[in-house]
Structures are given as structure tokens and as C-alpha cells.
Amino acid sequence: HVRRPKEVESKRMDLPIVMMEQEIMEAISENVSVIICGETGCGKTTQVPQFLYEAGFGSKKCTTRSGMIGVTQPRRVAVLATARRVAFELGLGLGKEVGFQVRHDKRIGDNCSIKFMTDGILLRELQNDFLLKRYSTIILDEAHERSLNTDILTGMLSRIIVQRQEIHKQQKAFEVSTGKTVSPEKKMFPLRLILMSATMRVEDFVSGGKIFANPPPVIQVPTRQYPVTIHFSKRTDIVDYIGQAYKKIMSIHKRLPSGGVLVFVTGQREVEYLCRKLRKASVEMTRNSSSQVAAVVSDVGMEEIDDAFKMEEGESETEEGFTCYDEDDCDLSESDLDGDGDDVLGENGNFASLRAAFEALSGKKTSLEQSDSGSVGALSVLPLYAMLPGSAQLRVFEDIKEGERLVVVATNVAETSLTIPGIKYVVDTGREKVKKYNSSNGMETYEVQWISKASAAQRAGRAGRTGAGHCYRLYSSAVFNNIFADFSTAEILKIPVDGVVLLMKSMGIKEITKFPFPTPPEAKALVEAEVCLKSLEAVDCDGKLTPLGKAMSHYPMSPRHSRMLLTVIQILNKGRGSARRNLILGYALAAAAALSLSNPLVMQFEGDDKTEDEKRKKKKLKEAAKTARAKFFNPTSDALTVAYALQCFELSENQPQFCEEHSLHLKTMEEMSKLRKQLLHLVFNQQDLLLKMEDVQGAWMVYSNKHPLKLNEEELLGQAICAGWADRVARRVRRLSEEDRKVNAPRYEAHKVSETVFLHRWSSVSRTAPEFLVYSELVDRKRPYIHGATRVKPEWLARYSRYLCSFSAPL
Ligand code: ADP
Ligand code: MG
Numbered sequence: 001h002v003r004r005p006k007e008v009e010s011k012r013m014d015l016p017i018v019m020m021e022q023e024i025m026e027a028i029s030e031n032v033s034v035i036i037c038g039e040t041g042c043g044k045t046t047q048v049p050q051f052l053y054e055a056g057f058g059s060k061k062c063t064t065r066s067g068m069i070g071v072t073q074p075r076r077v078a079v080l081a082t083a084r085r086v087a088f089e090l091g092l093g094l095g096k097e098v099g100f101q102v103r104h105d106k107r108i109g110d111n112c113s114i115k116f117m118t119d120g121i122l123l124r125e126l127q128n129d130f131l132l133k134r135y136s137t138i139i140l141d142e143a144h145e146r147s148l149n150t151d152i153l154t155g156m157l158s159r160i161i162v163q164r165q166e167i168h169k170q171q172k173a174f175e176v177s178t179g180k181t182v183s184p185e186k187k188m189f190p191l192r193l194i195l196m197s198a199t200m201r202v203e204d205f206v207s208g209g210k211i212f213a214n215p216p217p218v219i220q221v222p223t224r225q226y227p228v229t230i231h232f233s234k235r236t237d238i239v240d241y242i243g244q245a246y247k248k249i250m251s252i253h254k255r256l257p258s259g260g261v262l263v264f265v266t267g268q269r270e271v272e273y274l275c276r277k278l279r280k281a282s283v284e285m286t287r288n289s290s291s292q293v294a295a296v297v298s299d300v301g302m303e304e305i306d307d308a309f310k311m312e313e314g315e316s317e318t319e320e321g322f323t324c325y326d327e328d329d330c331d332l333s334e335s336d337l338d339g340d341g342d343d344v345l346g347e348n349g350n351f352a353s354l355r356a357a358f359e360a361l362s363g364k365k366t367s368l369e370q371s372d373s374g375s376v377g378a379l380s381v382l383p384l385y386a387m388l389p390g391s392a393q394l395r396v397f398e399d400i401k402e403g404e405r406l407v408v409v410a411t412n413v414a415e416t417s418l419t420i421p422g423i424k425y426v427v428d429t430g431r432e433k434v435k436k437y438n439s440s441n442g443m444e445t446y447e448v449q450w451i452s453k454a455s456a457a458q459r460a461g462r463a464g465r466t467g468a469g470h471c472y473r474l475y476s477s478a479v480f481n482n483i484f485a486d487f488s489t490a491e492i493l494k495i496p497v498d499g500v501v502l503l504m505k506s507m508g509i510k511e512i513t514k515f516p517f518p519t520p521p522e523a524k525a526l527v528e529a530e531v532c533l534k535s536l537e538a539v540d541c542d543g544k545l546t547p548l549g550k551a552m553s554h555y556p557m558s559p560r561h562s563r564m565l566l567t568v569i570q571i572l573n574k575g576r577g578s579a580r581r582n583l584i585l586g587y588a589l590a591a592a593a594a595l596s597l598s599n600p601l602v603m604q605f606e607g608d609d610k611t612e613d614e615k616r617k618k619k620k621l622k623e624a625a626k627t628a629r630a631k632f633f634n635p636t637s638d639a640l641t642v643a644y645a646l647q648c649f650e651l652s653e654n655q656p657q658f659c660e661e662h663s664l665h666l667k668t669m670e671e672m673s674k675l676r677k678q679l680l681h682l683v684f685n686q687q688d689l690l691l692k693m694e695d696v697q698g699a700w701m702v703y704s705n706k707h708p709l710k711l712n713e714e715e716l717l718g719q720a721i722c723a724g725w726a727d728r729v730a731r732r733v734r735r736l737s738e739e740d741r742k743v744n745a746p747r748y749e750a751h752k753v754s755e756t757v758f759l760h761r762w763s764s765v766s767r768t769a770p771e772f773l774v775y776s777e778l779v780d781r782k783r784p785y786i787h788g789a790t791r792v793k794p795e796w797l798a799r800y801s802r803y804l805c806s807f808s809a810p811l
Helices: 006-013 016-030 044-054 076-090 119-128 148-178 203-209 241-255 268-297 302-312 332-336 351-361 367-372 390-397 453-464 477-483 498-506 523-535 547-553 559-574 580-596 612-632 638-651 655-662 666-686 693-700 711-724 738-742 794-800
Strands: 033-037 068-073 098-102 105-107 114-118 135-140 192-197 218-220 228-232 260-264 379-384 405-410 423-428 431-438 443-450 469-473 729-732 747-750 757-759 772-774 777-780 784-787
Touching (some): 006 076, 016 033, 016 044, 016 218, 044 192, 068 148, 076 098, 076 114, 114 119, 119 498, 135 148, 148 192, 241 405, 241 423, 260 453, 268 405, 379 390, 453 469, 498 523, 498 547, 498 559, 559 580, 559 711, 580 638, 580 666, 580 693, 638 655, 638 666, 638 711, 655 666, 711 794
Parallel strands (some): 033 218, 068 135, 098 114, 423 469, 757 784
Antiparallel strands (some): 098 105, 431 443, 729 747, 777 784
16 A cells, blocks of 8 residues: 655665565564664665554554554654655655654654654653553664663663563453453553664673563664775874865865765864865865866967966876775875875875876866766765754755765764765764763763774765775774774763653662663762752652652753752742743743753854954954853853843844854754743643743743843742752852952862862853852863853752752851
């Protein structure tokens, strides 16, 4: 009954997994859990849900296969892209039979059969329906990534499939013994669980019966169709890997046959920087190559060759040039281009290209033929990173113009979640940016580090989708062999687990240490989480969930944020009616949203500072940022400052322009605005409030030219923030001198942090530098800086925090 578009039918036939449909479906019918491994791009994500759908899973009829097919992804990017693709392949509507849900976005119809979602969404659904009654099958995709949520889901689902089997058995026994039938609404069939992984490393899921009593069968989908040649660099540039990447891309473009290039860098800034540089080079290059064509037409002598060469330096290498790039000698950029990494199109020439230019111009091979091979066409440069708006992310799937070469500059997002069509060359910097978290003092740092061997293999694999490909590793084989770890560390070992512990406690899992984690968190992290939850009064001194903790667990956010909101609500519910209460709650929601995301006022100023123009632009941006901060300024709290900025943002007519003018990060503001609205709905879903949602929203949507909060209202919100960050307390180290106020960042002593921490000049509270403050995080740049500070009073600390007494000497 499935009618796929013709183009899809033929494309599907190329996917190795399609040949294995029968084997996969047999395994799924015979086992409640199955593991499918296959290289990225083999068709797991798009095809397995379709196999299930065609086999009758996801139907509405009451059979063993009724109920939705749920597919989880660790990354939001992949949810939208694959849902759309699967709908298209099946010839069905997105938002009808095929739907998706991510944190702020949802398109699910009543007759949804296949639902794509992030792993976080499914985890939340579990809270309300532990048996996942609406589902017949759950696919946990990208299990190899070992994201926290997918790991927890694996553990939970291993128990749920047992329970669903058990209930099914009991119902059958009941029907046999009594001759009655269980009503369709109550009827329960076994749930099927499919783990999908891009690597063969699945022993954490199967080993020792720790998770699954009967280890699931592992189906291997044959690996990619085309070989990828790996080229290591001879030397490793530790510092300027972006410069190296740029050179490599340019030399690929000039020398190698058509085919897309995928470059892996570490973060948004690097992506944007490299994209700018490549686009600039592309413009200059196409301008130059049209002059080159003109040169060919005229009858040229040696002097003109020289001129022509100047214009087209390094572009006319003959095709033979690339046949020798094998594992030993692969350093395209070093042997073939001059040493000037910043500007390949500069005046400096080299001999090889001069000769090539001569050959081209003397008729051996014309420049026109060269452009046929695609090597002097323009570059179509596309960025890809998690914070990019959805529509811009999907551009990588669109066709590019004839004669252009696709260059996708991506972060880790492109490693396994998305298969970009037409990629033949991969340039791998070998780096990734990871958030490092020090559980003992709550300090977070972003570090660029080497990827694992497994990641490197994944990245290389992206080059072999459409034909034989090449992967250029910008590091030596010695670095790879000696320094790279075999696999990346599971997320659960890297981050705080307070939210996870609270969620699990609210699901009635008492002994967290006995939970079947694929990789158990460190005992120390579990202790830290307990300490945090105790300080937020979410659990009592025996570690048992309190009513407050139960209430907190319903909010899809860190326990700190939910504690803060609930504190505001408690205070508001006690007070008597006043119209201001609507505004206060509105502000509390905005502040919670603000504290969930990075500070949108702290812009990163991009640009390479090379030209006067760039410098001027940067200075202007900084000025704008300063004025903006002054406009939104609230002297008591960074969170309230950002909340006011959010209010003005939401009320502005042209939001992108507003952000531009006020030097705000647009994507963060949009995200924050969505989060605020979602929190608003959640609060009114969860709580018996004396207020009305419309009134709260109404109060929020009134523009005020000045910061609209009164002093006592700020204090109320300050108390609530104090309750949520009760263990992140800091006290100023010494009296402030005028000098401190102006120049230095004031010094603080933070609870449980041995070194001195600093309040950033950009913080709203830095002018007054209060004696006590709570903060949302410490970020280690040149020195440890307090982020998200709010001034607090000793009496608030006495009420909400047990750490007031931990500060030794009075000032
Ligand atoms: P896997 O999950 O095994 O990595 P996928 O099912 O994601 O593989 O991809 C299979 C094929 O479908 C790939 O060739 C990929 O390029 C293509 N594809 C996936 N998503 C899209 C999309 N949104 N648009 C176009 N092609 C897509
Ligand atoms: Mg996939």
C-alpha cells in the first residue's frame, strides 16, 4: 500500500540495508529487542522505520503491531531532516502519518504512525506513561553516541519490554481461563526495542546480561559501498588547523575532480570564519578564471603567459596531478602550494603552476577543458552546526548549481546524524569542542580536544557515499596512533547527573546504583547529585523524594530552574491579589529561560581583524553592545537584565533587526522566547495557580521604556533565584576600592571552590559588587569567571541555603 516517488525507488535500491529488509524484519518478529549496526549512510534511520511501517507496525487496528513507531535521535538537527525525508519517501504528509517532536517544535497528527523525536522528549513521555502504551516499537537511533538520554532510555526500556511482555502474558492467561476478552483500550502487546548504531561497538549494550536478560541479536548491515582512501598529513599543525583546512580545501578544489567537500571543525565560530574565507576566495577565483579564458583565446607569447599566470596562479594543474595522492605522499597543500596559508591567491607563485599555466596556454590542455572538469567553478559554501536555524540546516540537502562545488563546513553534527549527499572529500581537523565539567566545584570549560579513533573513522566514512572518496586528515598517523583514544567517553561520565537522578527518583527508581546503565555514572557524580538535590530540598536527608522534588521533576529543565519557579509560585500564592503578580511570574519565567541558555548579550566578536574595515566594524559592534547592556541593565541580576531584553525582543516588530541593533544573539533570543512560552504552559499545567495564564502573558506583553520591576519585586525574584542556586554562593573577598570598581574584576570566594573567582565587568551586578551573590556557572577562560550572577541577602541565604556559614572570616 506504499507508493513511493520513482526517484526514491531507484535511490533506495542503492542502499545496502534495503537488501536486508527480510532478515531485519524476521529478527524483529522473533525478538523483542534487536541491535542493528551499519555505517552512517547505509540507510538505518530512513529505512528501518519504513520496513516496520510496511510490515503493519504503527497501524491503528488492534493487533500485535498497533501503536506508533517511535524513533529517537540525540540531535535535534536529525529529527526534522529525517522525518521530512521519510514522509517524502513514503509519499506521505509530514505532520500526518509521519510526525516529529523536538523541544520547541511539534508536528504530530492524530493518525501518526511514525514519530521522530529527540531522546529527551521520549524520556519525558515515559514520566507520564511508563509502559509507553501508545507505541508498538521504539527505535533508539545513534546509540553509539552514548548520549545521556539514550543511555537512560536503554536502561529503562530494557525493563519496560519485560513488563509489557509480562502483562501481555497475563492478559492472555486471563482470556483463556475466563473466556472473556480484554477490551481493546486495555489490551497490551509486547513492545519492541531496536537499538541502532553506526559502529560495531555494542558490547556495553549486550555484555553479561546486565541490561538485557536475553542478549539481543546483532544484525550487521554491510559497510559502505565505496572505498575511502585515508591521507594523513606528514606533520601536525597544533595551532592553525583552520588555516590548514582552508589550504586543503582550496587545493582539493583546484586539483581534484568534481565532488563535494565536507570539513569538520569544532564550533560555530570556526564554521562561520572558514565559510567567510572560502566564499571570499571563491569570488576572487571565479573573477580570475574568466580573465583566464580570455587569455586563451588570444594568441599568446611568453610575456603574456607571465601575466596570465599572475591572474590564475595555481589553478591549472593537469588531471594527472591527483593520481599520486596516496597514504605516504598526500600533503597536497605543502608540496603544491606556496607557504602563504592566508591567501592562496596572493602574488607568490610557484614553479609547478607556472609550468601548468604554460602547458595550458600552449594548447596541451586548454583552460576551457579545465573548467569542464569543474575545478575552477565557484564554491557553494554552506555552514552546518546545531545552532543554525532549521531551514538553513536543510540547505545541505538541496541541489547545487551546475559547475559549482559544494563545501560544507560542519561541526560534529555531520559526523553520524546527517548524511550529506555528494560528498567525495572529507577534510578532518581531528578536533572537537567538548564541554568539560568539574563536578566538585561546578566549573565548566569548553575545550578543543582530539577526537577518538572511532570518530575519525566516522568522519572519513562520510566521503564514501556516492563513489570512491578521500579523507584528508590534518594530523599525522603518529598522532592518530599514539594520542587518539579508541572511543569517545559516554556522556553520562562527563556531566552532572542531578536532573537524571531527580527524574529517576520521580519514576520510582529508588536504588539508582542498581539501575542497568550501559555505562554507570561515577559514584562520585551520584553523590554530587544527591548533595545538589538536597540543597534544593528536592530530596530529604534520607534521599527520599519530597513533594517539592516531585513537583520539580515535572519540569523539563534542570532542577535548579524548577526550584526557582516553584519558589516564586509559592510566594505569589501566599500573597494577596495584585495585578503586579502576573508580571512577576512573567519575569520569573523569563529569568528561568534566561538562566537555561547562554547569555545573549555576550556577543562573540568575529572577524579576523586584518583590515581597518574589520576593526572598525568590530568596534562599532562593541559600542552597540555597550549601549544595549545599559538599556536592559538591572543592577541586581544578570538574569533579570536578560529577562528585560527578552521582553523588549518579543515586543519588537522586527526581531532580527532588534537583535542587530542591540547586539543580541538572535538564535539564542528565539530559543529563549520559545522556552519562556513553553514554561508558561507547563507552569499552568502543573500548578494550582490563583493566576490565569492569559493574564500572565498579558502582563508580559506590555512594553515599558524602563526596567519595569520595582525593588521589592526584584527582591522576590532574587530570593527565588537564591533558592535554585543555593549551593552556588560566592562572597566578595575584600572591600572594593574605587580601582577595583573601574578596572579589575571584583574577586570572590565561592563555596567549595578553592581558587579565587572573578566577577566579569560585563555582569550587571559588577558595578555594585555585592557582598553575597549566587551564580549559575563558573566559566574558565583566562581565569575563572562568574556567569549569571544575582545579588542575594544574608537572610535569604539563611532561609534557602545551608552554606552561609561556610564562609570563614567576616569582611
Ligand atoms: P543512516 O541512518 O544509516 O546513517 P540514513 O537513513 O540517514 O542513513 O541515510 C540514507 C540515505 O538517505 C543517505 O544517502 C542520505 O543522504 C539520504 N538522506 C537522508 N536524509 C535525507 C534528506 N533529508 N534529504 C535527502 N536525502 C537524505
Ligand atoms: Mg542515521
